[in-house]
Amino acid sequence: MKKKWDFEQVKLLFDSPLFDVLFLAQTIHRKYFNPNEIQISTLLSIKTGLCPEDCKYCSQSSRYKTNIKKEKLLEIETILKSAKRAKELGSERFCMGAAWKNPKDRDMPYLEKIIKEVKNMGMETCMTLGTLSRYQAERLAQAGLDFYNHNLDTSESFYKEIVTTRSYQDRLNTLNIIRNTGMKVCSGGIIGLGEQTSDRIKFLIQLSNLSQAPESIPINTLVKVKGTPMENNKDVDMFDVIRIIAITRIMMPKSYIRLSAGRKNMNEQTQAMCFMVGANSIFYGCKLLTTANPERENDLSLFKKLGLHSKNHCINAHNHRNINDIFKNKNIIENQQYYNAGK
Numbered sequence: 461m462k463k464k465w466d467f468e469q470v471k472l473l474f475d476s477p478l479f480d481v482l483f484l485a486q487t488i489h490r491k492y493f494n495p496n497e498i499q500i501s502t503l504l505s506i507k508t509g510l511c512p513e514d515c516k517y518c519s520q521s522s523r524y525k526t527n528i529k530k531e532k533l534l535e536i537e538t539i540l541k542s543a544k545r546a547k548e549l550g551s552e553r554f555c556m557g558a559a560w561k562n563p564k565d566r567d568m569p570y571l572e573k574i575i576k577e578v579k580n581m582g583m584e585t586c587m588t589l590g591t592l593s594r595y596q597a598e599r600l601a602q603a604g605l606d607f608y609n610h611n612l613d614t615s616e617s618f619y620k621e622i623v624t625t626r627s628y629q630d631r632l633n634t635l636n637i638i639r640n641t642g643m644k645v646c647s648g649g650i651i652g653l654g655e656q657t658s659d660r661i662k663f664l665i666q667l668s669n670l671s672q673a674p675e676s677i678p679i680n681t682l683v684k685v686k687g688t689p690m691e692n693n694k695d696v697d698m699f700d701v702i703r704i705i706a707i708t709r710i711m712m713p714k715s716y717i718r719l720s721a722g723r724k725n726m727n728e729q730t731q732a733m734c735f736m737v738g739a740n741s742i743f744y745g746c747k748l749l750t751t752a753n754p755e756r757e758n759d760l761s762l763f764k765k766l767g768l769h770s771k772n773h774c775i776n777a778h779n780h781r782n783i784n785d786i787f788k789n790k791n792i793i794e795n796q797q798y799y800n801a802g803k
């Protein structure tokens with residue numbers, strides 16, 4: 461049986477000197493992943509705004525007056541055009557989000573067609589459509605959906621202050637349904653909601669203690685959207701972001717960790733540290749669902765500076781020598797591989 465994390469253990473990670481935590485995280489990261497490889501996804505909102513839920517951070521809730529352009533469900537052709545472009549630009553996965561409480565059964569043929577067509581282009585697919593019934597989840601899985609994104613966002617106790625139109629248990633139920641269909645689970649959270657460190661601890665424990673840790677963990681930093689109740693929230697300290705990425709890596713060594721919303725407000729050095737200690741996935745392209753993401757050129761330039769490449773090598777493909785070749789026989793670190801090049 462897998463070992464469970466308890467509150468005191470995780471608190472220790474939050475209280476320890478930062479470099480101790482970062483060293484541990486990077487060591488673990490190098491054990492399971494190629495430290496110079498980043499997974500690249502593109503995100504598209506397929507239905508925007510007028511969401512009946514009241515998530516206090518969200519530009520798309522019908523409860524708040526925000527400046528977003530509301531959009532009905534997109535035509536399949538429009539989605540496929542966007543997916544094709546994402547593939548051409550090097551994305552490995554195409555993620556689609558709809559501002560729904562849940563899909564209707566009558567939407568299923570539409571969703572299934574999109575999944576099949578995007579997969580035919582040679583990309584993985586991910587959707588985030590709200591709560592799912594078992595029947596709907598099975599249909600999506602059968603159509604070939606690779607990942608379903610459904611975030612826990614924060615701790616159970618703090619969740620009630622962020623969303624009142626659904627419960628944490630509803631979220632856990634949907635996650636359970638997704639897991640049982642065999643689809644891969646993408647589930648993470650947001651920092652900057654006004655949560656305490658104890659909420660961050662409980663949230664990470666909740667994720668890591670699911671029957672199986674999510675294969676993909678998005679860590680979002682609040683994007684303060686004008687018109688939402690969180691528009692004036694306190695800024696998140698970037699060292700907190702780096703620490704949380706590191707702790708997520710330590711607790712869930714084999715999951716992909718996506719440095720998700722909020723990258724636009726992070727400088728290159730912050731992002732570099734996040735990548736160094738375990739973040740190995742990003743959204744690529746200048747827009748998330750309704751808010752801005754770094755321009756592609758900026759990401760390419762950062763990847764170049766850091767020597768990062770994506771799995772399919774469309775982005776920043778270059779031949780570099782393995783550092784081990786250079787340091788071989790030099791005994792810089794005795795009996796240890798200095799550089800764990802991707803296995």
Ligand code: SAM
Nearest residue numbers: 517518557588590611649650680681682683721
């Ligand atoms: N409507 C679906 C749902 O809630 O399951 C999926 C879309 S929702 C936009 C996906 C996630 O994006 C949220 O759970 C939250 O973690 C993140 N998110 C939404 N608005 C955000 C914001 N303003 N800043 C940072 N993250 C945000």
Ligand code: DTB
Nearest residue numbers: 557588678720721748749750751
């Ligand atoms: C996730 O955790 N982050 C993405 C994805 N899952 C769907 C969404 C980020 C949204 C940021 C706010 C916006 O652009 O509206």
Ligand code: SF4
Nearest residue numbers: 511513515518521559
């Ligand atoms: Fe709706 Fe999702 Fe936004 Fe919540 S986070 S208001 S469910 S779109």
